[in-house]
Amino acid sequence: MTPPQRHRRRPASDPPSTPVPSPRHTPGGTGQDEEPKKPERLYTITGPDGDRAQLDLVTLIVARADPPASAPPEEAAVLRLCASPLSVAELSAYLRLPFSAMTVLLTDMLAAGTVHARAPIVRQQLPDRSLLEAVMHGLERL
């Protein structure tokens, strides 16, 4: 029995840019033969995009203080959960907020100084092999 055949691709010469969400309204109607449109986030950011882009799924968030009595419920929840470090992904899961909405809330809280962010380890900036070795040791202990 022969499996189906694939053909390998090469890295794109231009590094992939962040995909641009499609325009909200496409003139010309919605014919049956149209290509599927790229989806767009329902929650969008109105401010500069730079701050939000710094928050990765695994950026660790740590509270800097106990929640003040005046904090809105979402912020109080973040501050309580982040008494020990917690990733943005986990916060999104526990608070049942879409990831993008979570980053908006956290961007505000970072600006207000109520939480710290600890940047993730990313492939492009891996300094040496020691992290890979540490991960392997960690996996061996599982």
Added chain:
Amino acid sequence: MKASDTVPGPRAEDQLPHSTQAAAKIVIVGGFGVGKTTMVGSVSEIKPLTTEETMTQAGIGVDDNFGSASKTATTVAMDFGRIRISDEVVLYLFGTPGQERFWFLWNGLFEGALGAVVLVDTRRLEVSFEVMGRLEERGVPFVVAVNTFPDAPRYAIEDLRQALDLTPEIPIIECDARRRASSRDVLMTLMRFLQALMAANGTLT
């Protein structure tokens, strides 16, 4: 949003120590039903969680709400788990939908990941072709894990390598995503592959 104290959080034993400085992530990607969530669950030290993203999408060829609306809100979910590596480092595993058009919903999902596991089902091998092509285009290092379903055709690894058009250095391994030891072996294979890449290139980019 309910009152803050009703929001559940990690169990006390699942809290990360304050010394945790940074997190890394690995992406497990594959078609629907291939076992991504199973693999995440089998190696995670926490009960797998789900992060969602809500987006609008043109209603293509589906019920068009009698022409009143061409867009619908769609929720895309991603399951993830976590492994504590040391007092300073924690590793997250994300089971990610195979369709590239969803990937941008989560910032840097693949760009920042250490690497990826492409999970394949030999009954539907071609479902994984597009994913591998996209990872190649983006320069994301990956290994291929064949989730062995009992009724799936078995191919020799070298036949699979030829069919998937993978270079000799890219590891292909069989696994049982339900088993922790097997899923851990897949992750170890990825880490060894990354080590070899780094030894050869000095970097992972």
